[in-house]
Amino acid sequence: MARQLDVSLFRKVCPDALGASYQESPEPTVHVSTSGNRSGVDIRAAFRRCYGVDVRRVLFVRGLEWPADGWCDQGAALADGSPEAPFEYVYTQPSGPLEQALAKFWEELLEVPEVGASDDFWEHGGDSLGAVETIEFLAQEYGARIGFFDIGDNFTVARLAALVHERSRP
Structure with missing residues (x-):
């Protein structure tokens, strides 16, 4: 309609x-x-x-x-x-606690009302400083060892959650 x-x-x-x-x-x-x-x-x-x-x-x-x-x-x-x-x-709803936490972090960092699992950090106005803040957040909260160059162009909540699972401390 x-x-x-x-x-x-x-x-x-x-x-x-x-x-x-x-x-x-x-x-x-x-x-x-x-x-x-x-x-x-x-x-x-x-x-x-x-x-x-x-x-x-x-x-x-x-x-x-x-x-x-x-x-x-x-x-x-x-x-x-x-x-x-x-x-x-x-728009894809973030699934699971990790994607939801990452989406919430980006909503606050980027000052946007809602971030989906497939939303791109750069398209929401993210910059290199925000990317570094995201990396620090992941290191502190999840023990994930992610470098700046691991992010690349496809910097989405879902892809970042997969990297965190892959690189978190046991």
């Missing part, structure tokens, strides 16, 4: 959004076309800030445009031959 929302709020926060559509079922989903390099984390946070809705999926598609009166009709845009979504962001 599509819902009409005041597009002006979202366009102020995401001026590079060329068009978007929101669906409530089967799960809260935003389909979006942008002219910039926004991440799914950015779109999800902007949507929460504008409308108070916790979107679980962000699908990046081509061909969506803003109609004069608000949100576009995603079904029509995708039915006209637009390609499949080239990128999809799906």
